[in-house]
Amino acid sequence: MKEIELLGPTAWAESCGNAQLKATAEDFQVDEVLDIPLTGEGEHLWLWVEKRYLNTEEVAKRIAKAVQVPLRQVSYAGLKDKLALTRQWFSIHLPGKSDPDLSALESEQLHIAKKIRHQRKLQRGTHSGNGFIICLTQLQADKEALNERLTQIASTGVPNYFGLQRFGFEGNNVVQALEFANQHHYPEQRNMRSRLLSSARSYLFNKVLAARVLNSTWNQVIEGDILSFTESRSFFPANELESMDNRFAELVIHPTAPLIGEGELATTETAFQLEQTILEHEPSLVNWLQAAGLKQERRILRLPVKSLTWDFIDTDRLQLSFTLPTGCFATSVIRELVSLQVDDQCTF
Structure with a gap:
C-alpha cells in the first residue's frame, strides 16, 4: 500500500527548537467550556469530572456501573484525551430517583468535583470549546524566536x-x-x-x-x-x-x-x-x-487561538494557555512551535 501522509506542512518552515509533550498528565490539561446555565433541578444529574489516564468512554462506563443504570443513560459532550488531566461534564438520566452515592467512583484517576441537577441531558457537541494549559518540558529552543512565533500565532492563527x-x-x-x-x-x-x-x-x-x-x-x-x-x-x-x-x-x-x-x-x-x-x-x-x-x-x-498566553518556567519549560473551538487540536498549535518528543503511548 502507498505511504500515507496524515499531516501536511506547517505554516512556518522552521521549528523554533525541540521539547517533550506529556511527561506527566498535569503537563496537558484540558477544561471543557460549556456555556449552559444549569438550573439545579430536573431528572438529569450533571457531574463535573476530573480524570487522569482514562478516556471519556471508560469514565462513562464507570459511572453507569456505579449508579447501576444502562450506559445509554450516561451522556457527555465530547471525547477528551486519555493521557492528560482533563475536566468535563457528564449527565445521568435519573427520572424519579434521588442523587446516588458516587463515592465508589473516587480514585487517583477519577474525581467528581461538582454535581448539579438539570432538566435536560448533555448532548454531544454542546460545549463551545476547550481550554488548554500545556507545559512543554526539556525545552531546547531559541526563546526570542518562540516569543515571535507565539505573537504571530496569537494574531494569525494556525x-x-x-x-x-x-x-x-x-x-x-x-x-x-x-x-x-x-x-x-x-x-x-x-x-x-x-x-x-x-x-x-x-x-x-x-x-x-x-x-x-x-x-x-x-x-x-x-x-x-x-x-x-x-x-x-x-x-x-x-x-x-x-x-x-x-x-x-x-x-x-x-x-x-x-x-x-x-x-x-x-x-x-x-x-x-x-x-x-x-x-x-x-x-x-x-x-x-x-x-x-x-x-x-x-x-x-x-x-484561531484565543486567549493565548505563555510563560517560560525555569530554563527548559514553557507553559502555554489558550482556548480552541470544539473539534480542534492543541497539537496543531504546538507543532507550529517546536518538534516534539512524546511518550511512547501517545498518538501525537
Whole structure:
C-alpha cells in the first residue's frame, strides 16, 4: 500500500527548537467550556469530572456501573484525551430517583468535583470549546524566536489540521478505511464504521489544507472560496465577504475545505479546481464516503487561538494557555512551535 501522509506542512518552515509533550498528565490539561446555565433541578444529574489516564468512554462506563443504570443513560459532550488531566461534564438520566452515592467512583484517576441537577441531558457537541494549559518540558529552543512565533500565532492563527490521534495508531484507521473503500464495503460494527468514515474524511480534509498551506492561501481568500464563522456549521460564498472584511481580519470568518459526503463541492473557480485536483488522487475514498450517505460539510482551514498566553518556567519549560473551538487540536498549535518528543503511548 502507498505511504500515507496524515499531516501536511506547517505554516512556518522552521521549528523554533525541540521539547517533550506529556511527561506527566498535569503537563496537558484540558477544561471543557460549556456555556449552559444549569438550573439545579430536573431528572438529569450533571457531574463535573476530573480524570487522569482514562478516556471519556471508560469514565462513562464507570459511572453507569456505579449508579447501576444502562450506559445509554450516561451522556457527555465530547471525547477528551486519555493521557492528560482533563475536566468535563457528564449527565445521568435519573427520572424519579434521588442523587446516588458516587463515592465508589473516587480514585487517583477519577474525581467528581461538582454535581448539579438539570432538566435536560448533555448532548454531544454542546460545549463551545476547550481550554488548554500545556507545559512543554526539556525545552531546547531559541526563546526570542518562540516569543515571535507565539505573537504571530496569537494574531494569525494556525492551519486547522486534524491531529494524528484522529487516525489511530500509526494511521491504522486510514489504512483500514482504504481497504474497505477498495472493496466497496463498510464495517458491520457501527462504532468501527463511524470511526473509519470520520478518519477518512479527516484525512482528505488534511490533504486539501496541506495544499493551501503549500501555496500560502490557508489564511487567505481565493476565487470561489466558501467561508464560515469560527463556531458555525453554516457557510457562504466568498463574494459575500465584502461587508465582513473586518471579521475576516479579526479571525472570526475563515476559508474552508470539504468534509466529503453526498453532493458536489460547494466551491467554484480557483478553489474548486484546487480541491478537485487533490481529491482526484483519492477516488476510492471519495466514492466510498459519498456512497455512505454522509452529508457533505465544511471545516475552517484557519484555527484561531484565543486567549493565548505563555510563560517560560525555569530554563527548559514553557507553559502555554489558550482556548480552541470544539473539534480542534492543541497539537496543531504546538507543532507550529517546536518538534516534539512524546511518550511512547501517545498518538501525537
